[in-house]
Amino acid sequence: MIRPVLKIKGLSKRHGRGCPSCYNLTGPQHDRNICPQCQSVVACHNITFELFPKEVLGIVGESGSGKSTVIKLLNFDLEPDEGELYVNHSNSEVENRIGLPLEGQNLFTLNSFRKRLLRNFMIGVVYQHPHLGLRLNVSSGGNIAERLLMADWRHVGDMRERSAELLAKTEVPVSRMDEPPRNFSGGMQQRVQIAKALSNEPMLLLLDEVTSGLDVSVQARVLDLIRSLQHELHVTTIVVSHDLGVIKMLTSRTIVMKNGHIVESGLTDQVLEDPQHPYSQLLVSSALT
Numbered sequence: 001m002i003r004p005v006l007k008i009k010g011l012s013k014r015h016g017r018g019c020p021s022c023y024n025l026t027g028p029q030h031d032r033n034i035c036p037q038c039q040s041v042v043a044c045h046n047i048t049f050e051l052f053p054k055e056v057l058g059i060v061g062e063s064g065s066g067k068s069t070v071i072k073l074l075n076f077d078l079e080p081d082e083g084e085l086y087v088n089h090s091n092s093e094v095e096n097r098i099g100l101p102l103e104g105q106n107l108f109t110l111n112s113f114r115k116r117l118l119r120n121f122m123i124g125v126v127y128q129h130p131h132l133g134l135r136l137n138v139s140s141g142g143n144i145a146e147r148l149l150m151a152d153w154r155h156v157g158d159m160r161e162r163s164a165e166l167l168a169k170t171e172v173p174v175s176r177m178d179e180p181p182r183n184f185s186g187g188m189q190q191r192v193q194i195a196k197a198l199s200n201e202p203m204l205l206l207l208d209e210v211t212s213g214l215d216v217s218v219q220a221r222v223l224d225l226i227r228s229l230q231h232e233l234h235v236t237t238i239v240v241s242h243d244l245g246v247i248k249m250l251t252s253r254t255i256v257m258k259n260g261h262i263v264e265s266g267l268t269d270q271v272l273e274d275p276q277h278p279y280s281q282l283l284v285s286s287a288l289t
Ligand SMILES: Nc1ncnc2c1ncn2[C@@H]1O[C@H](COP(=O)(O)OP(=O)(O)OP(=O)(O)O)[C@@H](O)[C@H]1O
Pocket: 015, 033, 041, 042, 043, 044, 061, 062, 063, 064, 065, 066, 067, 068, 069, 070, 242
């Protein structure tokens, strides 16, 4: 049997002071994520799922359903209120630095220094808005080099070579590596973000609405690129999108979120063809009209 490479258990995140009723009074059955008692936002609650090696998992759901919250938690950008994260993966370089084996640890309990190492060495993230993932005024090569520096690359020539290789892989003209992404089209900015996210050879790639801001034709080309990179690199990936077309094209398994909860999960084809939860049914039928 294949072991999952990542296990996420009971992840919850609240914004606000919180009260004992927050979790009882929010969620899909109440059709809200704001607690009526204390006005806290339950951004996600009791999120549990596994990721298998090299799989591409989709997270779909309406705006505000908690998709980006899950991504931010997994990238250690946010601290969960509750939840556990385990990897079945070893990386001797990281383990030597943090002085612990990775397996068997709830990674959320590590200190911030150790979490930063995990993020820098093992995770790649691409955001919807290029300005969140890139410094738009720094050269494209420089953006990638900054990421390589965090993963302890030191030799300038090597970093430049690696940046050029990554830009070529993501179909950004290498002749433009000294230009800042500010000069680039939206599609090309996303390609630079993807190059940067892949630079540390992540064990987990997080793609949060990476094509949502793009024109349809540009979107199709970026999706093609992501798909061909998946075939080539086989990185375990989470694709967040509110667009079922994106989910269908890129993912094999899908989680549907609503009001901070998972309402359904399964093989993407099954979820799209025979959705079980009324909300997934609504999502699928409204995408067809
Ligand atoms: N810092 C914050 N303070 C208060 N509420 C927040 C904060 N960050 C997120 N939220 C709320 O948490 C909920 C989940 O947000 P999240 O960004 O995860 O949704 P999403 O599914 O990614 O939506 P979208 O499709 O619009 O990106 C939303 O109601 C959002 O307004």
